[in-house]
Amino acid sequence: MRYRTEAINSDGGDGTAGVPEGLTVTVSSPLNPDRDPAGTNPEQLLALAWATCLNATAQAVVARRTRTAVRVEVELHDASTGGYEFHVDAFLSVEDASGEETRRVLDAAHARCPVSKLIGGAATVSVHAEEFAEAAASTR
Known part of the structure; x- marks a missing residue:
């Protein structure tokens, strides 16, 4: 193995997801009419x-x-x-x-x-x- 990482999402399409090494992103479903426009999907x-x-x-x-x-x-x-x-x-x-x-x-x-x-x-x-x-x- 050359490299390993993992990502964790406990919120589904809206909330946050992250990588234990420090990256956290706001996730926001494009199908949600009330989505956070700053979120990613x-x-x-x-x-x-x-x-x-x-x-x-x-x-x-x-x-x-x-x-x-x-x-x-x-x-x-x-x-x-x-x-x-x-x-x-x-x-x-x-x-x-x-x-x-x-x-x-x-x-x-x-x-x-x-x-x-x-x-x-x-x-x-x-x-x-x-x-x-x-x-x-x-x-x-």
Whole structure:
């Protein structure tokens, strides 16, 4: 084992959740009309986890010779089997790279990224190469 952590949530979709090492976040369900607008939710946390992991892996693929950016979109849908499901799309871009080169980096990073390995086989998960944009390379 290289690393281990855990997260604890005792409040469900509204309240707090945390990591014993010190991170505590306010969670707020996007389905709750009285939600705390400063709170986060599973959709945002999933997007952040995958964007961070996939971009760190892309940086390893390009040996940090150029900038890469990843944005992840997560949508909550009603599932045909009842309940809900996530539809997740990741978009990777590489500065000054052709579409073919960006796709090569995306394929390599997606194959190596631990979060991609976890969710990549789901029918509602997709990856896409896109043109690099300065705005995508910085936090919005």
